[in-house]
Amino acid sequence: MSEAQWHQLGSTLWDIADELRGAMNADDFRDYMLAFLFLRYLSDNYEVAAKKELGKDYPERDERLAPLSMWYEQVSKDEQRLFEAQMRRKTHYVIQPEYLWSSITELARTQSDELLTVLEDGFKFIETESFASSFQGLFSEINLNSEKLGKKYPDRNAKLCNVISKIAEGIAEFSTDSDILGDAYEYLISQFAADAGRKAGEFYTPQQVSSVLSGIVTLDSQNPPSGRKNKLGKVLDFSCGSGSLLLNVRNQLGPHSIGKIYGQEKNITTYNLARMNMLLHGLKDTEFDIHHGDSLLNDWDMLNEMNPAKKVTFDAVVANPPFSYRWQPNEALAEDFRFKSHGLAPKSAADFAFLLHGFHFLNDAGTMAILLPHGVLFRGGAELRIRTKLLTDGHIDTVIGLPAKLFFSTGIPVCILVLKKCKRPNDVLFINAGEHYEKGKRMNRLLPEHIDKIVDTYQFRKEEDRYSRRVSMEEIEDNGHNLNLGRYVSTAEPEPEIDLKAVHYELTEIKKEVLRVEDQHNEYLVELGLPRL
Numbered sequence: 001m002s003e004a005q006w007h008q009l010g011s012t013l014w015d016i017a018d019e020l021r022g023a024m025n026a027d028d029f030r031d032y033m034l035a036f037l038f039l040r041y042l043s044d045n046y047e048v049a050a051k052k053e054l055g056k057d058y059p060e061r062d063e064r065l066a067p068l069s070m071w072y073e074q075v076s077k078d079e080q081r082l083f084e085a086q087m088r089r090k091t092h093y094v095i096q097p098e099y100l101w102s103s104i105t106e107l108a109r110t111q112s113d114e115l116l117t118v119l120e121d122g123f124k125f126i127e128t129e130s131f132a133s134s135f136q137g138l139f140s141e142i143n144l145n146s147e148k149l150g151k152k153y154p155d156r157n158a159k160l161c162n163v164i165s166k167i168a169e170g171i172a173e174f175s176t177d178s179d180i181l182g183d184a185y186e187y188l189i190s191q192f193a194a195d196a197g198r199k200a201g202e203f204y205t206p207q208q209v210s211s212v213l214s215g216i217v218t219l220d221s222q223n224p225p226s227g228r229k230n231k232l233g234k235v236l237d238f239s240c241g242s243g244s245l246l247l248n249v250r251n252q253l254g255p256h257s258i259g260k261i262y263g264q265e266k267n268i269t270t271y272n273l274a275r276m277n278m279l280l281h282g283l284k285d286t287e288f289d290i291h292h293g294d295s296l297l298n299d300w301d302m303l304n305e306m307n308p309a310k311k312v313t314f315d316a317v318v319a320n321p322p323f324s325y326r327w328q329p330n331e332a333l334a335e336d337f338r339f340k341s342h343g344l345a346p347k348s349a350a351d352f353a354f355l356l357h358g359f360h361f362l363n364d365a366g367t368m369a370i371l372l373p374h375g376v377l378f379r380g381g382a383e384l385r386i387r388t389k390l391l392t393d394g395h396i397d398t399v400i401g402l403p404a405k406l407f408f409s410t411g412i413p414v415c416i417l418v419l420k421k422c423k424r425p426n427d428v429l430f431i432n433a434g435e436h437y438e439k440g441k442r443m444n445r446l447l448p449e450h451i452d453k454i455v456d457t458y459q460f461r462k463e464e465d466r467y468s469r470r471v472s473m474e475e476i477e478d479n480g481h482n483l484n485l486g487r488y489v490s491t492a493e494p495e496p497e498i499d500l501k502a503v504h505y506e507l508t509e510i511k512k513e514v515l516r517v518e519d520q521h522n523e524y525l526v527e528l529g530l531p532r533l
Contacts, residue, residue: 010191015170016166024148026192026195031269032163033163034188036163036167037184038276039104041280046100047100047102049087050067053086053090054071059071059074066100072096092130092284093129094129095125098122101168104118108160108165111158115160115164133289134275138275140268141269182277185280186244186247190207193408194443204408205320206406206407206408210244211451212455213369216369217366218253231257232316233314234259234261235250237317238321239320239321239354240290241265241320242277243274255282258287261283263289263290264292268292271292295321303361313362316367317368319368319371321371323412324375326348327345341389343389345383346383352382367397368419371416372415372416373415374401377484387481391481392473394423397419398416399416399418399430399485400417403434404434413434415485426472428470430471430485432466432486436453466490518533
């Protein structure tokens with residue numbers, strides 16, 4: 001698959017979205033657009049699997065009906081149920097012929113007044129007749145009766161007919177390959193995020209930033225010690241948004257190099273986006289587990305095991321949690337096993353609460369990389385106490401400063417903290433990459449060479465003037481456990497050395513020249529019969 005293919009498809013779909021959404025907010029229209037793209041993927045995948053399952057019994061398409069519809073007409077209800085049971089085992093979901101994308105687009109093409117009702121029934125059918133873990137409530141936030149589509153049923157139905165017809169036309173010439181559709185889906189998410197501005201922080205981490213995080217946590221797997229496999233068992237993102245960061249980690253190592261990826265997301269709409277994103281990228285529902293819930297409350301039963309022998313841990317943890325999120329810690333959380341040994345983050349900023357949550361579930365050989373605002377590096381009070389303990393226990397491995405204006409949701413520069421349970425070097429690596437980027441009108445970008453330089457510097461713990469430095473724990477202690485990057489790696493250009501003798505000689509020569517010019521000027525005045533100056 002070439003980048004040009006999915007980029008062209010994504011661009012085509014974005015142009016359609018931009019044309020059709022009218023006065024609707026980008027983040028509202030996004031949910032319809034992505035749901036229909038997902039239905040196209042499910043339908044194509046299902047029809048391919050059905051053709052393989054039915055073999056020679058799979059009919060040829062005619063002008064009247066799609067093959068699966070024709071087969072359903074030819075067999076009994078019992079045969080249909082047996083077929084669906086077999087398909088549920090193979091694909092883990094079921095779509096009856098009238099709900100397939102080909103049937104839906106035909107209703108849209110003919111402007112059928114039944115389209116909206118059939119879509120609603122189809123979404124419910126897929127949710128209830130498929131494997132619950134991946135499909136339950138998957139379309140729950142797609143409100144086909146929203147007045148944003150139109151005030152009356154005919155208006156909403158006509159709008160949906162128009163949208164679906166345009167999408168069908170736009171993607172008809174493109175491959176149904178899951179990688180192309182998946183990457184086009186990611187492209188659309190990024191475009192909607194750009195249009196949503198500050199609200200995009202709820203669901204999207206820019207790909208170039210994701211590449212830095214995923215490049216760091218996968219290094220040991222890409223260059224495993226002798227005797228170890230090139231694989232990660234389990235990877236966690238506890239604020240996964242649309243899942244793009246988890247997918248980036250998977251892409252770094254290849255589709256079969258991670259045992260399972262786990263994500264948690266509090267926003268239900270974004271949670272559904274993440275599940276669709278996983279499936280659209282060809283992951284089986286056995287290869288991922290996305291949980292809808294609040295990480296700070298730790299309401300995922302899988303992670304709530306206090307017995308150390310049974311505790312779930314991860315080989316890699318990545319996260320882009322909401323920056324300086326205001327939370328309400330209570331007495332129970334003060335005794336929570338995630339926070340008890342370090343203390344609670346302040347109400348004004350839950351940054352360290354998110355960090356401690358993820359760090360608790362990191363295994364002894366794993367790596368955690370988390371995006372945070374710079375304030376965590378130097379703020380005092382409870383955050384200083386947490387930072388000090390993490391440093392003295394030897395868990396903070398690297399501090400990476402990124403450029404400003406990399407995110408849709410904020411223009412401030414942010415940092416990456418890299419943590420390990422068992423860190424070998426008795427120092428902290430500081431990488432100040434804030435001046436290394438491509439400037440853009442609205443946002444700045446990290447180019448591949450900038451990403452490679454950060455990851456390479458991290459991997460080999462390189463030191464470079466005005467870019468990176470390994471700092472001893474003694475120096476950090478002398479600075480009161482303040483990790484402000486500017487204290488250790490200044491990007492300021494050094495002032496040039498001044499040669500005082502040369503400057504003195506130059507001034508002397510200038511004075512001589514001034515006197516010579518004054519004498520010459522006075523001579524001219526005398527010649528003219530004017531008084532000397």
